[in-house]
Amino acid sequence: MPPAPGLSRRGLLRGVGAATLGAVAVGTLAACSTDGDAGSTGTSAGSGAADPTDSGSADAGAGAATGALAKVADIPVGGAISATDSAGEPIILSQPTEGTIVGMSAICTHQGCTVLPAGEELDCPCHGSVFKAADGSTVSGPASEPLPAFAVRVENGEVLEA
Incomplete structure (x- = not known):
């Protein structure tokens, strides 16, 4: 045939x-991966911090349907982890103090390399910029701008896109 x-x-x-x-x-x-599939598309404006005591709202089931970025238990207190948002972009999730989750872009503001968690800091492997894991602020350059916030929320112990 x-x-x-x-x-x-x-x-x-x-x-x-x-x-x-x-x-x-x-x-x-x-x-x-240390995180699940990301949820809804795009990034949201905002502080990037989430209240893990938030029990959710009437649409609490929406997060389960779209997927979590990570589990709160997987993010070290005082440190951070790498994750990926629903658009496939690298993000950082940190827990500066127990119960406070902060999200930010993992793209270095100097020349666009992906920063990596290193304890209480985030290191750019390309040109040596260092950022605070707690809030993405610049510790040392050449980057002069902080990492942009990525809004997250916490529901049932999972970190979701806000």
Whole structure:
């Protein structure tokens, strides 16, 4: 039987190979992640801090349907973790004091590299900028601007996009 019009054996094999590679990559990323799938799209304006005692509102079930960024228990007090928002952008979630969760962009304000948690600080591996994990403010440059806030909320022990 001849192949379907417009589809060669080579094209079919490329498609199957790409789909398999994509599935392996997604599975690998999910296995290495410390956070769940992100929730709603985009970032929200605001302070970036969330009140973990907030029991939610009438739409408390919406967070479970969209996915959590992380669990509060996974964020060290006085430190931070890396996560990804619903748009696939890198973010930082910190817990400066027990029960206070702060979100911020993980994109360095100097030249756009991704900063990494390092105890009470966030380090930019590209040019050496250092930020406070507690609030994203600049400790040392070359970055002169703080990391932008990323609004989060806490429901049932999970950190969600606000």
